[in-house]
Amino acid sequence: MLQTSYPYYLANTPVAANTDLDVLDKYTGKIATCVAFADATAVEQAIAAASAARAAMAAFPPDARRDVLEHCVRRFSERQEELAQALCIEAGKPIRDARGEVARLIDTFRIAAGEATRIDGEVIELQVSPRTRGYRGMVKRVPVGACAFITPFNFPLNLVAHKVAPAIAAGCPFVLKPAAKTPIGALIIAQVLAETDLPPGAFSVLPCSNDDAALLVEDERIALLSFTGGLVGWDLKARAGRKKVTLELGGNAACIVDADPGLPLDAVVERLVSGAYYQSGQSCISVQRIFAHAGVHDALRAKLQSAVAALRMGDPHDEDVFIGPVIDEAAAERIERWIADAVAAGARVLAGGPRRGTLVPAMLLERVPHDADLYRKEAFGPVACIEPFDDFDDALARVNDSDFGLQAGVFTGALAHAMRAWDGLEVGGVIVGDIPSFRVDNMPYGGVKGSGSGREGIRAAIADMTEPRLLVIRDAPR
Template sequence: MDFFHSGSWQSKRESFDVTNPATGDVVDRVPAADVSDVDAAIDHLDRVGRPVMARMPAHQRAAILLRASQAIGEQSDLLARTISSECGKTIREARGEVARAAEVMRLSGEEAKRINGEVLPLDAAAGGEHKLGFTLRVPCGVVAAITPFNFPLNLVCHKVGPAIAAGNAVLIKPASDTPLSSLKLVGILIDSGLPASAIACLTGGGGVLGQAICGDDRIRKISFTGSQVVGEAICRSAGLKRVTMELGSNSPLVVLPDADLDAVVAATVASGFANAGQVCISAQRLVVDRSVHDDFLQRLLPAVEAIRLGDPLDEHTDMGPLIRRSEADRVRAWLDEATTAGAHVATGGEQDGAFVRPAVITDANSTMKIVRDELFGPAVAVQAVADVDTAIAAANDTSFGLSAAVFTRDLDAAMRFARNVDSGNIHINGGPMWRSDLMPYGGVKNSGIGKEGPRYTIAEMTETKMIVLHLGD
């Protein structure tokens, strides 16, 4: 596929392969953008796209997004196969992502009609008599959407949909492993009526393109989803731009003595191993009360062992590969590090190329990478604790704070957990990976800055303009 900028699809002599992580087969080739492409794309977005979008009435922006939502649904099979082929996600998970992407564009279209300011009682201030004040929400200008590989369509929609709804032009920089879904989305948006001048999608390595994008003063808003290390580098380059950072996590799932253990097992399998654990809110740390620890493991291990690995395009496959062999090597090294430090692999962990069999690690502690850092792979680490207070302390014993979960029938214990655990999202009797696309989603501590969800993203992609009318007596 070609990339898109300055109003047209373009190719370059320099290009790179997009490969299927399950097979190693080449799926497609895309151009390798350079700094000159970044400059040209931003120049066109700023000179042409930005004023076009700023003048476009809300009902037209909404109509474009609603048409795009419908088109995503109509092309569901093609988009799902694209997602599965470029990132290794199972076809069933890919279909779910496509459905969510359509929903995000629909929500963005609806929210485009509800962007409003407020009237202020200026006569409440001395000297404010005979003055009327109100605010307008106006577009930031040009938004940079820098997106990861693990949800190559839905997380792009979470940035692009609200950007368009708010009246911005937008530059997409997709992950170099998974650019095809973003390029197909651009085609859908243009076919849905978005002016070609208002969008660009550049493919290539983040090391080459990231600094050029984030350091350019014509970019007024950066929305990034990815690692903490890259997010911090972007913030250093951004200067006085608005930023939203959706960064890493190592989400705890806490099991108290009165928990429904079968429900916990189901939530662990769903939250810990979906997309081969490559989800920022995967259940990574299982913090289990000692009184139910052994019973819980006896139920958990068979459920994890029943997860079927294989071809992601096979309807019967439960889990596919990691995004590349090097990531599987890293996950395997972290498991080895944990066992050297005294943990035990209760099941799984075997590696075959980019595949790693789902693993459960017992006797884990906070000195191990698998507990301390973000694994982003198919393993959960089990820690035994004495009571709810030590469980809360263990949940907070991290630099991250994106999502956390607790299973208990005790309302008081649940609310103690909700109030005292430092996390942007708290789940009670559900896994930490659950997310509705309309809710405010974001982390605390090193998990990021700002919130996503179309309504909340639009607020972060607009500026408040204050208007004061000085009236006569």
């Protein structure tokens, strides 16, 4: 279902400059299609076009922005299976998960369409002393200007959507660099945007090298940089100068399973399996560390061990496959090495097996040392660690014993424990009654510590992509 080749998009226009970028089928390892690969000149032209389009995009009426976003919703809905199959090929995502991501892509654009005409301001009461009598204050939000977006490989559709859709709603032109390993979804989104009447220069989508993308980070004509990816984001922020920067840099998410006689362990296991092994664990909020109260630990471990061992691994096009390939051989080798190092240091494998190329089976371990890479870093693979705890506050402290802080999950029936978790966990979001991997596309999403800065989610992103502009009016003398 893929085209034989794809152009990149420069200032709203497809450019078949070359076919230099091979996109691999992540399961077979064979070339699936080819993509035009932009150079530094194209990136410079895209920034110039976005900068020139700033006034036109700001003047593009909110209802017209909404209409563009609603057009995208219709077209993505019509092309759902094409998008899912492309995602299955370029990312190796099991087809059921791929269809789920397409559904979220559509949701994200639909939410943005609703918000496009709800970017409100406020009236400020300035008459707070005799000196300010007769003055009126009002604030409106205006677009910040040209934005640069850099997205990773693991959600090639919806992580792009979380930058592109709010930018259109806010009235910001943008240049997007999608991950070179998974550019197809972003280019299909660009195809659909090219069908609309967005002002010339409003968008560019350019697969390119990291070196050529340096302009997106450093150029002063860019008003905002939004980056999703690894810890290199902190280096990008240091190089970004005066522009606004939002970073989503991942984590090693934890989930607490509290003592609760009424806790349905089978349902908890189902959610933990989904959170830890969904799309082969290649999610920023994948469940990596599980802390189970001693009262439920043994039963939970046994049920989880059986469920993990039963997960089917193989061709992501197979409707029954749950574990597909990780993104490349290097990632698979790293995950395998981290597991081996943890085992050499005393960890015990409860479920899993040997790697087969880019296929890493679902792995469950216990007794993982807290100084192991598998515990301290982001595994970004189908691996989870489980350990018991006796005291709830100790469990909270273990969750916080991390350089990351994106989201955490807490299964508990105790309201006091839920509130203590919300008060005390050093994360961007606390999910009570579910896994940290839960996300709705309109909620503010982001982390603290090494997990980044700023928030995504449509309204939060629109707030970042706009800035307040004050108007003060003095009443005429009477």
